[in-house]
Amino acid sequence: MPKGLTLDQVVITKNGAPLVALDRHIAPGEVLTVMGPSGVGKSTLLSVVTGTLASDFRATGRVVLDGQDITHLPPHQRMVGILFQDDLLFPHLSVGANLAFGLRTGGTRTDRRAKVEAALSEVGLDGFFDRDPATLSGGQKARVALMRMLLSNPCALLLDEAFSRLDTARRAQTRSLVFDRARALDLPVLMVTHDAEDAAAAGGEIVTLG
Amino acid sequence: MKGRFLPVLPLLTLAVMLGPVVAGLWGTLLPAFGHLPAAGEFGPSLAPFQALGDWPGLPRAVGLSLTTGIGATVIALVIVALLTAGWSGTKPFRALERALSPLLSVPHAAAAFGLAFLIAPSGWVSRLLSPGVTGWERPPDLLIVQDQWGLAMMAGLVVKEVPFLLLMTLSALGQTDAQRSQAVAAALGYGRVTGWLKTVFPRVYAQIRLPVYVVLAYAMSVVDVAVILGPNTPPPLSVQIVKWMSDPDLAMRLQAAAAALLQLALVIAALIAWRMGEALVARLGKRWIMAGGRGRVDRAVAVTALAFGTTSALAVLMGLAVLAVWSFAGFWGFPDALPDTATLKNWMRHGPSAAGALWETALIAVTVTAAALILTLGCLEAEYRHNLSVSQRGMWLLYLPLLVPQTAFLPGLQSLLLSVGADVGIWPVMAAHLVFVLPYVFLSLADPFRAWDARVGTVAAALGASPDGVLWRVRVPMLVRPILTATAVGIAVSVGQYLPTLLIGGGRVSTLTTEAVALASGGDRRAIGVYGLLQTGAALLPFAVALAVPALLWRNRKGLRYA
Helix, strand or coil: CCCCEEEEEEEEEECCEEEEEEEEEECCCCEEEEECCCCCCHHHHHHHHHCCCCCCEEEEEEEEECCEECCCCCHHHCCEEEECCCCCCCCCCCHHHHHHHHCCCCCCHHHHHHHHHHHHHHCCCCCCCCCCHHHCCHHHHHHHHHHHHHHCCCCEEEEECCCCCCCHHHHHHHHHHHHHHHHHCCCCEEEEECCHHHHHHHCCEEEECC | CCCCCHHHHHHHHHHHHHHHHHHHHHHHHHHHCCCEHHHCECCCCCHHHHHHHHCCCHHHHHHHHHHHHHHHHHHHHHHHHHHHHHHCCCHHHHHHHHHHHHHHHCCHHHHHHHHHHHHCCCCHHHHHHCCCCCCCCCCCCCCCCCCCCCHHHHHHHHHHHHHHHHHHHHHHHCCCCHHHHHHHHHHCCCCHHHHHHHHCHHHHHHHHHHHHHHHHHHHHHCCHHHHHHCCCCCCCHHHHHHHHHCCCCCCHHHHHHHHHHHHHHHHHHHHHHHHHHHHHHHHHHHHHHHHCCCCCCHHHHHHHHHHHHHHHHHHHHHHHHHHHHHHCECCCCCCCCCCCCECCHHHHHHHHHHHHHHHHHHHHHHHHHHHHHHHHHHHHHHHHHCCCCCCHHHHHHHHHHHHCCHHHHHHHHHHHHHHCCCCCCCHHHHHHHHHHHHHHHHHHHHHHHHHCCHHHHHHHHHCCCCHHHHHHHHHHHHCHHHHHHHHHHHHHHHHHCCHHHHHHCCCCCCCHHHHHHHCCCCCCHHHHHHHHHHHHHHHHHHHHHHHHHHHHHCCCCHHHHCC
């Protein structure tokens, strides 16, 4: 079976009316960008992949990740990482504990701490382990959210307007960081955005909805 | 929360909450029609209703139940509506908002005692004005407390229901876009009060309708406040029911059951009448809106409402103060404003027995609240995981135990328990408390639980956390503050329960509240001061903990400080 993320004839309906239909394969290291105005069902498409579709929607078709059909797996067993436009760091945990939450289980305490510290220094956040996430800047939070997600060893990456809350300078920086990482790890990326610059920077195929 | 256990929790919760109500009504229905094997009576017969009809006090008792209940509800609602209309968002209003939580948690009985100690002929108000203003050298011979029209009782209910309705109004305001409506009305030349009443009130009232019904049903059938502040000869119907229930002659229970059914019918009739009144007010309101008046007396109305609101808050707070003074009072002659000496003797005399009651109170409150919290969290989590949604009908079920008068089903529940020999010990009392604690814990926790950003859950699941992991490692820690607040609400509700403890406990379970109310007839103000203060403390302390714990726990977490 081919590696990558496949949306096999996925059709989403709301109260019987068709909303979104997509049939694509995203190869490892590639980015598929889904564009369209808000309310067109972009985020709903992602919730089919994460397994958190709201109850007033119905989806048909299959979601296949690295050859495994994950259509009916519970969200926490899908190995799909997601970044939202808000960082959604857990406010009750320190920066380090947020990352440790993402890190797969196993390893000694010192081992895990070292991995977290290493992840922090990779994105220029040395010494941030004990910080309160609420005290970080927008760009720093975005980097923590990215590393938290990557530490969970996802097999695919979803981006839900992930850069739209950042200011222009941070935005380009964070964007290239995310795409570089995804390419280095050979992850298929499904991005939804309404921003043409995001789409251009991704460099992959662009699907426009609505 | 195991997968198989969670889906049955909503049903279990409904059973625990409504089971006793339904069973109790059944247990009332049978003896009301002359069927009570324990007393050697086998029905059906209408004799209990005949006996009830022959009781000479009936017309007055029924009248008192109606006038005090409806009167207190109307007054409290009008004060809250005009207060919010005239002052929401202003400094004095925020001061009242801050006093809200403590005012809410003061048990009804303690507030009633405090009020009695303020307004009685020998009360604090009279002492402060005497002999200077009044010229009284001894307490005047006036029947202020326990007056025959039930005015003192109505006042006691109003001061406690104003904070409750205000809280409900405040949470409704958040969902009504009130500020912009008021701004538009002001731009069109409407005064504050008139503009608010014409634009915001209809939306707010639609949201607080059920709580208003709860207040009406409660005020019509309350027992503890009526015992302390209400008239005696005859008392309101609810008090008479309890008197008959505690009569050693078991046959009197038939009459009590008939009266309990009458009480239920009265409350239902009052609710229907209130509903028709709503329609009438709506029609008049539409005519008022069409007329386009901008409100020329708004200022005076607002000032009057603020005066009433402040007086109502002060009545509770000053009442607590005078309870405290009495509990430490040595000799205190009239008309001295303060006792001659302060002493610990009262606390030493009543402390040991009060400590026993405090222990029993705490045991019941903590157990019941823990059970309510587990059921509530389970229901809300089941709703979240299985995408259930609660309909309007579901909300009615939640409010049902608060709408059925306690005096209508608790006597029946006691008779039932008696007949199966299960009327012993503390467990039945706890089960009865749970009926009233559960709805309040649920109502308090549901909104913050549902308002939690579900994307946080998606992220946690995407990071590999199981549904249980998301609940315990992310959601519950983030919601520590509302969970503790709901706990405090539950404890305060349990601490304040009088009738369930008295009737279901069969007089063998004594809490601070039953002990305090039992002191009402004796008139030992020092003892009442001790018990009333302990009772208030038991209800208030959990609120302080609910504020302090998250502040300590999350002192280094800015993102949760105001959550």
